[in-house]
Amino acid sequence: xxxxxxxxxxxxxxxxxxxxxxxxxxxxxxxxxxxxxxxxxxxxxxxxxxxxxxxxxxxxxxxxxxxxxxxxxxxxxxxxxxxxxxxxxxxxxxxxxxxxxxxxxxxxxxxxxxxxxxxxxxxxxxxxxxxxxxxxxxxxxxxxxxxxxxxxxxxxxxxxxxxxxxxxxxxxxxxxxxxxxxxxxxxxxxxxxxxxxxxxxxxxxxxxxxxxxxxxxxxxxxxxxxxxxxxxxxxxxxxxxxxxxxxxxxxxxxxxxxxxxxxxxxxxxxxxxxxxxxxxxxxxxxxxxxxxxxxxxxxxxxxxxxxxxxxxxxxxxxxxxxxxxxxxxxxxxxxxxxxxxxxxxxxxxxxxxxxxxxxxxxxxxxxxxxxxxxxxxxxxxxxxxxxxxxxxxxxxxxxxxxxxxxxxxxxxxxxxxxxxxxxxxxxxxxxxxxxxxxxxxxxxxxxxxxxxxxxxxxxxxxxxxxxxxxxxxxxxxxxxxxxxxxxxxxxxxxxxxxxxxxxxxxxxxxxxxxxxxxxxxxxxxxxxxxxxxxxxxxxxxxxxxxxxxxx
Amino acid sequence: xxxxxxxxxxxxxxxxxxxxxxxxxxxxxxxxxxxxxxxxxxxxxxxxxxxxxxxxxxxxxxxxxxxxxxxxxxxxxxxxxxxxxxxxxxxxxxxxxxxxxxxxxxxxxxxxxxxxxxxxxxxxxxxxxxxxxxxxxxxx
Numbered sequence: 274x275x276x277x278x279x280x281x282x283x284x285x286x287x288x289x290x291x292x293x294x295x296x297x298x299x300x301x302x303x304x305x306x307x308x309x310x311x312x313x314x315x316x317x318x319x320x321x322x323x324x325x326x327x328x329x330x331x332x333x334x335x336x337x338x339x340x341x342x343x344x345x346x347x348x349x350x351x352x353x354x355x356x357x358x359x360x361x362x363x364x365x366x367x368x369x370x371x372x373x374x375x376x377x378x379x380x381x382x383x384x385x386x387x388x389x390x391x392x393x394x395x396x397x398x399x400x401x402x403x404x405x406x407x408x409x410x411x412x413x414x415x416x417x418x419x420x421x422x423x424x425x426x427x428x429x430x431x432x433x434x435x436x437x438x439x440x441x442x443x444x445x446x447x448x449x450x451x452x453x454x455x456x457x458x459x460x461x462x463x464x465x466x467x468x469x470x471x472x473x474x475x476x477x478x479x480x481x482x483x484x485x486x487x488x489x490x491x492x493x494x495x496x497x498x499x500x501x502x503x504x505x506x507x508x509x510x511x512x513x514x515x516x517x518x519x520x521x522x523x524x525x526x527x528x529x530x531x532x533x534x535x536x537x538x539x540x541x542x543x544x545x546x547x548x549x550x551x552x553x554x555x556x557x558x559x560x561x562x563x564x565x566x567x568x569x570x571x572x573x574x575x576x577x578x579x580x581x582x583x584x585x586x587x588x589x590x591x592x593x594x595x596x597x598x599x600x601x602x603x604x605x606x607x608x609x610x611x612x613x614x615x616x617x618x619x620x621x622x623x624x625x626x627x628x629x630x631x632x633x634x635x636x637x638x639x640x641x642x643x644x645x646x647x648x649x650x651x652x653x654x655x656x657x658x659x660x661x662x663x664x665x666x667x668x669x670x671x672x673x674x675x676x677x678x679x680x681x682x683x684x685x686x687x688x689x690x691x692x693x694x695x696x697x698x699x700x701x702x703x704x705x706x707x708x709x710x711x712x713x714x715x716x717x718x719x720x721x722x723x724x725x726x727x728x729x730x731x732x733x734x735x736x737x738x739x740x741x742x743x744x745x746x747x748x749x750x751x752x753x754x755x756x757x758x759x760x761x762x763x764x765x766x767x768x769x770x771x772x773x774x775x776x777x778x779x780x781x782x783x784x785x786x787x788x789x790x791x792x793x794x795x796x797x798x799x800x801x802x803x804x805x806x807x808x809x810x811x812x813x814x815x816x817x818x819x820x821x822x823x824x
Numbered sequence: 825x826x827x828x829x830x831x832x833x834x835x836x837x838x839x840x841x842x843x844x845x846x847x848x849x850x851x852x853x854x855x856x857x858x859x860x861x862x863x864x865x866x867x868x869x870x871x872x873x874x875x876x877x878x879x880x881x882x883x884x885x886x887x888x889x890x891x892x893x894x895x896x897x898x899x900x901x902x903x904x905x906x907x908x909x910x911x912x913x914x915x916x917x918x919x920x921x922x923x924x925x926x927x928x929x930x931x932x933x934x935x936x937x938x939x940x941x942x943x944x945x946x947x948x949x950x951x952x953x954x955x956x957x958x959x960x961x962x963x964x
Contacts, residue, residue: 384841384892388868396870399897400841473843473867514846600846604921604941637941639893639923713849720850724944733942746923749893822866824836824852 285315301727305558305719306516308681314673319680327676330666333578334571336679337667338625339590344663349621350628351653352429352594356381356406357640358753359760360416363406367421369643373650377628378421379429381405382439389435389476391805392757401754404640405431408439409761409803414446423447428459429504429594434476436463437489438807440502441794458499460550460594463489464506466527466699470708471513473820476808479704481815485790487534492791494545501550503531504594510708511554512600514716517565520554521682522689523699523708525572530699532581542581546588550627555617556598562617563669564678566593566624571679572686595621596630602637606732607744610634615652622656623669629653639746706823713824761803768801776800777810784814832956835886837865837874839902842892847919851887854945855952871901878906878914884956885915887948895922896929903933915955919943 282288292312303309311318328334331341340346353370355378356363367378383405385397391409392401401407408414418428432439440461444454465482468475475482486503493502507515507524515523528549535545551569555562573591577583597617602610611634618631631649633641641649657663669675696702703709722728729735776797783793797807836852838845845867852864863881865874878886888899899918906914918930919939927938937951 384894388841390841396841396868399894400892403893404842468843473845474841512844512846514850602941637921639921713846713853716846717850717853720854720945724946730942734944743924751896820866822864824849824856824862824864 285317288313304517304561304678305556305728306518306561306715307718308518308561308678308685314677316673318677319671319673323676323680324671327670333586333589334574335590336567336571337670339570339592339627343625343666344622344657345666348657348663349626349653350377350427351375351650351657352377352379352628352630353646353650354379354381354429354431354596354630355646356383357404357747357749358402359407359757360413362402362753364417364419364421366643367418370646370650371421371426373647374654375650377427377429379630380417380431382430382432383407384474386439386804387432387434387474389438389804389808391803392754392761394805399754401757403749407754407757408442409757409805410764410801411442411445411449411798412764412801413760414439414442415449418443418446423450423452424456424458428457430459430461433462433465433468433472434474434482435804435808436461436465437485437791437794438798438804440489441791441798442804444497445795445798454497454500456499457497460501460504461489462506462552463503464527464552466530466703467506467510467524469703469818469820470510470523470527471515471712472509475818477811477815478818479700481784481811482818483534483700486531487538488789488791490531490535490545491538491540492789493548494540501548502545503528504550504552505531506552508552508554508596510712511556511598513712514600514719515712516715517556517558517561518682518685519689519708519711519715521565521569521572522686522693523712524551524553525569525576525686526690526693526699528573529576529580532577533698536581542577542583543585543588546577546581546583547585547590551591551593553593553595553621553626554598555595555621555624557601557613557617559616559620560675560678561682562620563624564675564682566595566621566626567667567675567679568682568686569593570625572683592627594628594630595624595626597621597632599632599636602632602634603730603733604637605737606740607634607637609732610637611648611652614649615656618652619656619660619662622662623667625667635744635746638744640749642745642747644745706821710823764801765803772800773802776802777806780807780810781814784811832860832885832952833863833881833883834860834952835863835865835874835878835881835883837869837877837886837888838867838890839869839871839874839888839898840890840892840894841868842890842894843867844891845889847891848887848889851889851919851945851948855949858949858953860949860952871898871905874902875905875909875911879909879911883914885917885952887917887919890918890920890922893921895920896926899930899935900933903935915952917948917951919948 330338384400505528507520511520574589633645633649780793
């Protein structure tokens with residue numbers, strides 16, 4: 274007998290028949306990344322025996338979180354990424370954020386610093402202090418963190434190709450304040466593979482760049498017990514247009530590649546793996562993001578324990594920072610971005626993040642104003658203190674849909690692992706442009722969906738009436754570029770040229786040889802060598818990098 | 825199609841140091857799919873390199889993609905260099921995170937249009953077809 278609308282279904286089959294009575298809306302039911310979604314998930318998608326594989330919080334494979342107590346013990350670190358102008362301006366912004374209840378610092382560097390160029394380089398013109406803070410020398414680094422207790426606040430630095438140089442500046446800046454490097458806690462990004470894949474800020478060819486990363490991991494494992502030498506980052510991969518599955522797969526594969534290289538160097542996996550951390554994007558497709566984080570923890574734990582033989586549970590624990598998706602922000606009706614960011618942040622929290630950056634609503638227009646940053650921080654505080662989502666651990670654990678989607682993310686990740694292995698590993702895949710092409714294809718596909726109207730972006734291709742009008746944006750004084758160039762000239766004029774020459778000679782010898790390069794970088798920093806000078810010296814030995822432009 | 829009856833030739837360029845190439849690549853692909861000949865410069869180009877490419881490729885238009893905030897330095901330089909080389913028939917467009925005030929300033933300099941986040945590739949294709957066609961018909 275055909276089911277009727279007034280009939281109450283008593284079995285899955287009856288429900289399915291009842292479901293079929295009404296036509297579905299004419300929209301694609303799939304995640305942002307294209308994973309098809311069923312109308313309903315039940316124990317058929319997640320049978321009771323699968324529950325055993327999930328584990329408890331703090332228990333292998335950490336699907337439900339890396340710590341036994343999660344947010345009931347300690348909230349995530351609220352860490353807003355900041356940086357603009359010279360070290361002076363950014364130091365002021367850092368203090369502002371700490372005064373407003375932020376619990377960690379995160380440094381955004383300007384483009385020249387990220388590319389290893391000094392502020393007075395011809396190619397730096399117009400870029401100094403624009404998209405982050407300009408740091409050329411140890412003196413700048415000292416100013417940047419002036420008055421901030423570096424043994425109490427953890428500091429994150431988002432820099433990759435020249436990460437080892439910035440770390441040397443940081444260590445020497447702290448040393449001058451009488452703080453030993455063993456007391457410094459924080460993270461430096463250093464994830465060079467994802468630079469070639471997505472963010473495209475490089476200084477050296479792939480092989481010496483990998484050597485530099487490995488040198489840092491090795492050196493930090495001996496000298497900086499509280500420091501995370503690499504933050505393996507999917508954020509930029511996702512921003513470049515990757516799907517959630519691509520973000521997951523490429524990021525984890527990058528991480529596993531660093532592990533392989535460090536082990537090959539002779540470092541015990543348990544001596545460095547506990548200090549590898551991750552950085553993921555939080556896009557707008559809520560459940561897909563949560564599933565991604567849960568799958569990521571499980572894959573990392575399994576690979577570290579079973580593939581690399583790590584013995585310490587700390588080595589299996591994938592701890593991560595999350596940032597809401599810059600690419601999801603719209604220039605149209607920018608206040609809508611407050612809502613997008615809140616939902617994305619919530620996904621990060623329900624996914625068990627250890628720290629979080631929430632974007633400001635004006636960031637599709639310019640760097641954020643202080644008011645916009647405060648709302649972004651308040652968004653995290655509202656999630657933490659008002660919504661109650663922190664009261665229990667992994668509140669979505671066991672949900673048929675979430676568990677099933679977590680499994681699916683894991684499968685998609687391993688499919689990519691296989692494809693990368695067939696190419697000969699991630700370093701080889703990066704050199705052949707495989708992840709780059711996959712991401713460009715996905716980015717184009719998403720744009721096509723938006724333009725065809727298949728995917729609605731509120732305020733952009735639907736509901737476009739009533740723009741908020743003029744949003745005030747942060748104005749960065751072009752005079753700051755001149756100010757920074759003056760600072761650099763003054764620093765360069767006040768140096769012991771013999772010590773400097775000696776430091777460069779030692780640096781180039783270290784680069785050409787096999788020994789760890791970190792001690793030579795520290796000496797160069799102590800001799801007041803600038804970042805650009807150090808990079809140029811290393812490029813003399815290692816060369817630089819050019820990408821084959823493809824689209 | 826330009827007035828001369830050939831396919832439009834467009835240089836898509838990434839001036840400056842920022843590596844955000846998602847937009848540039850999407851636009852490059854969309855222009856190619858719309859039947860244009862696209863020359864993508866790749867990343868980290870100086871204004872001189874870009875102008876050289878525009879001249880060598882005999883381009884009808886150049887699209888500059890900038891997300892580093894350096895547009896008020898880099899775009900004027902490109903426009904200036906084009907003038908210095910007596911190139912006055914190339915449509916210059918800019919795409920990226922450009923605040924409203926700067927959009928007006930860039931147009932004053934001679935930039936034909938500025939596309940900010942959310943602009944559709946269709947709008948960009950239409951704009952180029954329209955403005956390149958129009959320019960080519962203008963008496964010299």
